Amino acid sequence: MEATPAQVLISLDPPYRIADDATEFVFLGWAQVDDPAAPDVRMTVNGVEVPVRLGERPPNLHLYYKDVEALTFFQRVHLVDLLRAAPPPPEPFLLEVAVVSDGRSRVFEYAVSEAWLRRVYGRPVRARAIPPEPLQIRVTGAAAGEFHRTGRTTAEQIAGILARGGRPLDQHRRILDFGCGPGRVIDCVHDMHPQAELFGCDIDGEAIAWAAGALGEVADFRVNGLEPPLPFEDESFDLIYGISVFTHLPEDLQNAWLFELRRVLKPGGTLLTTKLDAAGYDYVPEPVKQAFARDGFVFWGEADITEGLPDVYRLAYHTDDYVRRVWGAYFDVLHIGSHDLNRTQDAVLMRRPRHALSWLPPKLRRRLHALKALAPA
Ligand SMILES: C[S@@+](CC[C@H](N)C(=O)[O-])C[C@H]1O[C@@H](n2cnc3c(N)ncnc32)[C@H](O)[C@@H]1O
Known part of the structure; x- marks a missing residue:
C-alpha cells in the first residue's frame, strides 16, 4: 500500500x-x-x-x-x-x-x-466484477471505490510502456500477472487483449479465491508461496508483469523472485515490474531516506502492516542505479520510468536475455556484470 x-x-x-x-x-x-x-x-x-x-x-x-x-x-x-x-x-x-x-x-x-x-x-x-471492499483496500490502500477505474488506467499504462519498449501488449500470448490480488489489472488486460492466455498468481488465498470465482473466464488463478517456486513450467510466459509487488518485499525475497521469474519467462520474454523512489515522499522517515540514498535500496521494515498479508509485507524503495546494477544481473533493463505506473510508481521494463550466460547463478552473473561495467567502452 x-x-x-x-x-x-x-x-x-x-x-x-x-x-x-x-x-x-x-x-x-x-x-x-x-x-x-x-x-x-x-x-x-x-x-x-x-x-x-x-x-x-x-x-x-x-x-x-x-x-x-x-x-x-x-x-x-x-x-x-x-x-x-x-x-x-x-x-x-x-x-x-x-x-x-x-x-x-x-x-x-x-x-x-x-x-x-x-x-x-x-x-x-x-x-x-468488483471485489468486496476489504480486498480492494488490501491492494489499493485506504481508499476503496475506484477499483476498476484504477485497474483500467494501470492496464493502459502497461500497454503504453510495452508499446514504447518496442513490443506491444498484443504481441504477447501467454501472460502472467505476478501478485495479481483480486484481479484489478488482469480483468482490464483481458479487455484490451482478449486473445491472450492469462494467468494470475498471488500469496493471498482470499483474493485468489474471489478472482477464481468472479473472473474465472478471464484468467487461470493460482496461489503461490511467499518464496519461490511458482506452479509453472520453465519458459511458460511471453510476458510477466508484477504491479506493486517488489515495492513490498525484502531484498533476499526480491532476488529469489527475480531468479524464479526469469525461470518461467521465455528467453527474450518481457518482464514489467514497479519500484518506488523514497526521496519524494514526506511520510518516509529520514533514516530510511538516508539508507536509500546511501545503498540505493532500502526495506522499511517498520512501515505499516497490511491486514490479511504476511508481516514481512512492508515497503521497499530502489534507485534507478540499484535496479540497473542488481536487477540487471538477471534481465536486460530496457526502461526505468518515473511515476509512470499506478500513480506513484516507476515502471521497470526488462527482457530475459537469450544468451547462455543467463543461466549462470545470479552471484556470478552479478560479478560478470560488474566486470563488464568496468571494462573500457
Ligand atoms: C499492492 S498489491 C497489488 C496487487 C495487484 N498487482 C494490483 O496492482 O492491483 C501487492 C500484491 O502482491 C502480492 N504479493 C506479495 N508478495 C508476493 C509474492 N511473493 N508472490 C505473489 N504475490 C505476492 C500481495 O498479496 C498483493 O496482492
Whole structure:
C-alpha cells in the first residue's frame, strides 16, 4: 500500500454493493466546497445527472482537515427507473457515481449482481466484477471505490510502456500477472487483449479465491508461496508483469523472485515490474531516506502492516542505479520510468536475455556484470 499523493476531498458512503432487491439507493457523502454559502455540488449516476441535497458541515471534519470547508450531501435515487430511462449500458455493466464539487471530482464504483441487472433490464446483462471492499483496500490502500477505474488506467499504462519498449501488449500470448490480488489489472488486460492466455498468481488465498470465482473466464488463478517456486513450467510466459509487488518485499525475497521469474519467462520474454523512489515522499522517515540514498535500496521494515498479508509485507524503495546494477544481473533493463505506473510508481521494463550466460547463478552473473561495467567502452 502506498500513500496517495493528493487527497481528493470528496467522500461517498458506502462505496460498495447495491443489494439484490434494491430499487432505490441513498447516496450519502460529503464534498469539499470553496464557499459553503455558494456551493456547486453535482452528481451523476452512469452519466445521468441527479440533483443532490446539501446539508451541514460534516461533524469532526476539522479533526482531520483543518482548513477545509465541506458540506454533507445526500440523495435518494430510484436506480431502476433511472437506468431504464438511460441509454443501454456498455457491457460489462459498472455502476459509476461521479461527484463533482467546484471542479473537483471523484468517481465511485458500486457492485451489482447479474440477478439485479436482469430485474432492471429484463434480460441478461454481464456485470463488471468488483471485489468486496476489504480486498480492494488490501491492494489499493485506504481508499476503496475506484477499483476498476484504477485497474483500467494501470492496464493502459502497461500497454503504453510495452508499446514504447518496442513490443506491444498484443504481441504477447501467454501472460502472467505476478501478485495479481483480486484481479484489478488482469480483468482490464483481458479487455484490451482478449486473445491472450492469462494467468494470475498471488500469496493471498482470499483474493485468489474471489478472482477464481468472479473472473474465472478471464484468467487461470493460482496461489503461490511467499518464496519461490511458482506452479509453472520453465519458459511458460511471453510476458510477466508484477504491479506493486517488489515495492513490498525484502531484498533476499526480491532476488529469489527475480531468479524464479526469469525461470518461467521465455528467453527474450518481457518482464514489467514497479519500484518506488523514497526521496519524494514526506511520510518516509529520514533514516530510511538516508539508507536509500546511501545503498540505493532500502526495506522499511517498520512501515505499516497490511491486514490479511504476511508481516514481512512492508515497503521497499530502489534507485534507478540499484535496479540497473542488481536487477540487471538477471534481465536486460530496457526502461526505468518515473511515476509512470499506478500513480506513484516507476515502471521497470526488462527482457530475459537469450544468451547462455543467463543461466549462470545470479552471484556470478552479478560479478560478470560488474566486470563488464568496468571494462573500457
Ligand atoms: C499492492 S498489491 C497489488 C496487487 C495487484 N498487482 C494490483 O496492482 O492491483 C501487492 C500484491 O502482491 C502480492 N504479493 C506479495 N508478495 C508476493 C509474492 N511473493 N508472490 C505473489 N504475490 C505476492 C500481495 O498479496 C498483493 O496482492
